[in-house]
Amino acid sequence: MSLAPSSAPARMPGWLLILPALLFLVAFFVLPLIDNSLRSFEVGGEFSLGRYIQLLTDTFYLGVIVETVVLSTAVTVICALIGYPVAYYLVRHAGRWSGLIVFLLIAPLLTSIIMRTYGWQVLFARRGLVNTLLVQDLGILERPLQLLNTPGIAIAALVHVLVPFMVLSIATVLQGIDQRLEEGAQMLGASRWRTFLEVTLPLSADGIGTGAILVFMIANGSFVTLVLLGGGFQTLPLFIYQQFTTTRDFGMASTMSTILLVIAMTCLYLQLRLVRRAGV
């Protein structure tokens, strides 16, 4: 408590500072979530696990859950593969350009996700920029390609949105690695590549982990991109939307969102474990 200036006339308890934010969170986040999960356990006025049993045993619903996780994993892996070299360049080679690169990375996040997704539609539509270029201007193809509503475009759009999170997570950790550790490894006979594998990569694992969990969680809950770009994916967020608008089965929607929440919480828990282990 030595941080508080001793001359302060009346000491304000520290927790007062976060009270407004806390009240806001409770009213608009915690209570609705509790209400939502209560609804998932209620069938005809009584407590029941029926919906969970149905969701976790029915092969169709299980398929949806698996597909959600597989899609998110794929997006995460691609983000890591693309993001690591970018982060490495940013920290080690960009020099005075690093500020510009960080800006370029973050800039897409400043536009609404809907605008960005429509951008992908404009680019890849049947008579969009890419097809026009390939067919009319360059004459490489005879007829336009079916690009929209393919899994590839949906994954590309998700990666586009999420890769900055991966880059920034990894760059933060890379920044903290003392380059003399790498020089030390080289003096001990490790080639540059060996040094990367033995020293740089293990020491930046926490950055990859943090980025991966972040990307995975956001990809898991991604909705707009998949609605607008399709790709034939059947993921939990799309199903929840369907339950609300088409089937009007609110109870089932609540159950699915609770499962989504549990997956997210598991991720957060893993991240905390990771950070604690690394807390040297």
Add this chain to the structure above:
Amino acid sequence: MSGSSALWLDQIRKDYGPVTAVRDLSLTVEPGHLVALLGPSGCGKTTTLRMVAGFERPSAGRIVIGDQDVTALPPHRRNLGMVFQNYSLFPHRTVAENIAFGLRMAGKSRTEQAEAVTRMLDLVQLAGRGDMYPRQLSGGQQQRIALARSLVLDPRVLLLDEPLGALDKSLRESMQFEIRAMQQRLGITTLLVTHDQEEAMTMSDQIAVMQDGRILQMGAPTEIYDRPETRFVAEFLGTSNIFGGTVAASGQEMAADGMTIRLPHPVTPGNRVFLSVRPERVRVGDEARAMPSHTRARVAGRVFRGTYEACHLEIGPEARQVYAYLPSRGALGAGGSATGQECWIGWAAEDSVIVTSE
């Protein structure tokens, strides 16, 4: 350990754009010797070491180790050892894994690695600490592990980059002796970079004093200290009183700061020379009157420093400052007193050295 190699820097130069960090520097380290590159920050000593290590490529010149020109070799193929100021132990590996790292890179068997680790831990007196992580060790212990990690590979040359800079003073002193003893026992050619003159004096066979990308003077510690060739060397190693003046017609004396100073050897009359006198060579009191160079001085300050007393004196019409160190020999507890009084100071001509203005 097998015989260590000589290190030879042949006219090496390093330019960073318009800035030259190292200017055509040549240096030889005899096998088994320890040479210190000593100088203020920015003098090019670290750049020189990094060129030997292979992290910087010389703009010109050659680096030869033993009879091999290594100028173009990458660091990992030079077979050198290096110890950094911040130890640079791998935080994600145990002490034993740190020591075994180089052996593993060289493809040595597990049993060989384990044997060597045990041997090295014994050598640095940290037996039984193999399973600990570097962060669980003290700074001095980490530095010993860093040494062991380098020495286990039997490097041709050991490079020490301000190796004790992060340790506190008392530990630094004992580590200076410890590293020096180990270096001599193993007979390993060593290049030490430091800005700490005491460290350089304690550990080296030879000191190369650097300034502005060049070696100003190289020699044994006593030689550098007692026979500095330039004003910079005299002032960087220890403290020096520098007197500048024009040599009188006799060639034996010069006038400076209101006193007549006897030169240690004859110089062409009319030349402008600088004379360096170490504070511990300056006599204070009535005995000073008998010295060939002497004058009246006013005591401006006295500081008790334990083993000696540093006197801050003023001489001549412009109150020029002169330092004198007097051994602490008075009554216990009586050090560091009276200022303002007048006294005689003086020194023997052979206790002074003529230096260049550089």
